[in-house]
Amino acid sequence: MSYLSLHVSDCRNCYKCIRHCPVKSINFSDGQANIMEDECILCGTCYIICPQHAKTIRKDTDRVREWMKTHRVVASLAPSFIAKFPYTNRNTMYEALAKLGFSDVSETAEGATVIAAEYDALLASGEQDVVISTCCHSANLLVQKYFPHLLKYMAKRLSPMQTHAKMMKEKDPDAKVVFIGPCIAKKEEAEQYPDIVDAVLTFEELEEWMEEEDVSPVILPDERLKGRARLFPIPGGIIRSMKADQPGVSYMAIDGAEQCIKALRDLENGALKNCFIEMSICEGSCAGGPVMGEQRYSQVRNRVQVESFSGPEHWKIDSPVSNALYKTMNWIKVDQQTPDEEEIKRILAHIGKTKPEDELNCGSCGYNTCRSKALAVYRGKADLSMCMPFLKEKAESFSNLVTKNTPNGIIVADEQLNIQMMNPTARHWFSVAKEEDIRTMRLNQLTEVDEYIEAMLTGRVISGRKSFDSYGITAEQNVVYDENFRAVIIILRDITGAESERSAREQLTQQTLEITDQVINKQMRIVQEIASLLGETTAETKIALSQLQERLRDE
The missing domain is CATH 3.30.450.20 (PAS domain)
Incomplete structure (x- = not known):
């Protein structure tokens, strides 16, 4: 099922989405970019950077509205809401969501409180010398699709969203649980692990719904204790929510797809041991999520907002039993064939790259190197025509050839x-x-x-x-x-030659007319003299010769 789709008519062949996609899961053919769902990690980068706004996120608002006609629908509100809606608080958002028809609302940070304790317990057990957090579904997909040999290091615990949904369903088994947050990937996570979270709405969908219903958040008093797990949506927030006191364990927070990939490569090369890795694909963690709008670029302000909303202590929460928090994480195979060197050279030759110095590695096609582009062509993900320097050189060569000849x-x-x-x-x-x-x-x-x-x-x-x-x-x-x-x-x-020929023809014609005039005039005189001797008129002959003279001039 598509979570991200493309308005075909809006794509303008700029290759920006390819350039920024961390796993190059975009196919470009027939002048259009297409998201390859089996390779995508749903980070939302293409959605954010598309200058034509050609990417759209699947909307689930109507489905939730239909449920409200027959079910109790409860909301799990991600802690990053305080960065997205900075002039609100918990009670403000609860009141707004109630006006939309939600029967109950509580904070996803309650599930985060439970998961923080689970991570501490996993480290204390010594089962794994390296533990990677599994809160970020895009990070999970990155490992499942591109680093499956590192799955053994994943914490394999439910995300805070899933944990909180379980808690809400224990309280109200017949309710539909809807998570509201800044993430596209959570839509896929909800469907990959069914019967836990029923639907996911992004903050963008929530904003649109509130505008349609003319619901504006009103500031209300908020007396609730500020929980420590509200720190989860900022870099280092998971670690700060844990005890993080296991001897000999290094605790590190990695955010941003590029840094996550580098950390995973370090891990597969044996450079990282005895560590806990908090991993988030988005720069700025969840508070920098793809549907945070302009707020995603204000990391300092987001951190201030989240920290001011959190507190030093954890909430007292009855957590589900640990075995109910375990989740399976299997390898998701990505079919990527690898050509031999001769095939790569053949493809490079098609775009005028027959020597190493021809490989400019300019990145204008969206790929970091010419060889990466050739590999994408082999896999059917790119066109030969995407090489800008080659097309420019070809166009200039063709233009020069025409101009020169x-x-x-x-x-x-x-x-x-x-x-x-x-x-x-x-x-x-x-x-x-x-x-x-x-x-x-x-x-x-x-x-x-x-x-x-x-x-x-x-x-x-x-x-x-x-x-x-x-x-x-x-x-x-x-x-x-x-x-x-x-x-x-x-x-x-x-047309110099043609003009000379025309001038010569005109001169010859003029000379011919002059001679003709002389002949006709002479004939007229002769006719008149003969007519005078015979006593006859010359009017008819004169008219005929005059008409001949005029006709010659016209011609």
């Missing part, structure tokens, strides 16, 4: 009419020996420039005949002004 003259000038480029044909016409000589030339050295200025002022294409008298050139001219590049482009077709 066309029989037409091409001149490019800037807005000050300084000549920037002349193709070989134009340089030959205007007696420019070397390409570098162009740099000091202006258009007014070649001809009058009125039509070039007109093209710039009007933006219209100016067409017509143009004589370059000093160079003996007559041309059909098209003048185009490119506003983006602020350049005047002049395309000239040499």
Whole structure:
């Protein structure tokens, strides 16, 4: 089931989502980016950074509304709400959620309190010399899909969301439990482990629902003791919620996908031992989640908000028995074929990379290296056309080939009419020996420039005949002004030969008419003389010869 989807018409081929995806789980084909669900870890990075807002999160609000017609629906509210809604408190949010139709609301931090104690107990048991927290489902998916050999280090305990849902269902077995938080991956976690959490709403969905129902949080007194587990959504918050007092164990907090991947590689290389790793895919932990909106970028403010909302002591909570908090974590196979070196070289050659120095590793395609891009092409995740330097070089080569070999003259000038480029044909016409000589030339050295200025002022294409008298050139001219590049482009077709032929034809015609006039006039005189001797009229003959003379002139 898709948790993240794409508006196809909105994707603009910028490759930004590929560049930022920590596991490159995006397929690019037919000019569109597509999320590969079997490889995705649902971190939401593509959702955050897409400049076209082409990614959308599956909404479950309508499903929850339907349940409210037939069931009691209770909410588990993530502790990061205080960073998302900074001018609220626990009672404020409880009141707002009650207006939406929730029968009961309590804090997910209650489940976090139980899990913090579970982590302490796991470390004390000595079962694992390395323990990785399992609160972040995206981090869990990262290990399950890309580091399955490290699954033995996972804590294998329910997340605070799941633990709290169990607690709420023990209290109200027939209720539907809805988790509300800053995370996309929690939607998948709820469905991967069914019958615990019934639905997940993001803070974004909650905001939209409140706006639709015209519900605005109203500040109310909050007398509840500030629990220590409210620290969970900030970096180091899990460790600070634990006793974290096991001798010989190093406690470390890792946030951000890149740092998590580096830590896992260190672990597989044997560089980490006897440690507890608090792992969160989002930078800034849950308070920096993908649906925190603008608040996700305010890590310092988020930390202040969360810390001011937490306290030094844990709440007194009756926790479920430990064996009810265990969860299985299996390897999720990602099918990724690996080509041999010859195949990689063949793919690289298709994009003009036949030598090591051709591999620029510029990252414009979204992949860190040219070889990573070639691997993605082999796996069907990328197109050859995604290599920007290659396409640019290819386009320039093609353009240069056409410009160099066309029989037409091409001149490019800037807005000050300084000549920037002349193709070989134009340089030959205007007696420019070397390409570098162009740099000091202006258009007014070649001809009058009125039509070039007109093209710039009007933006219209100016067409017509143009004589370059000093160079003996007559041309059909098209003048185009490119506003983006602020350049005047002049395309000239040499019609000097055709003009000479036309002039010669006109001269011959004129000479023929003059001779014809002389012949006709002479014949008229002869006819008149004969008619005079015979005593007859010449009117009809005169009319016929005059009509012949006019017809010849018209032709």
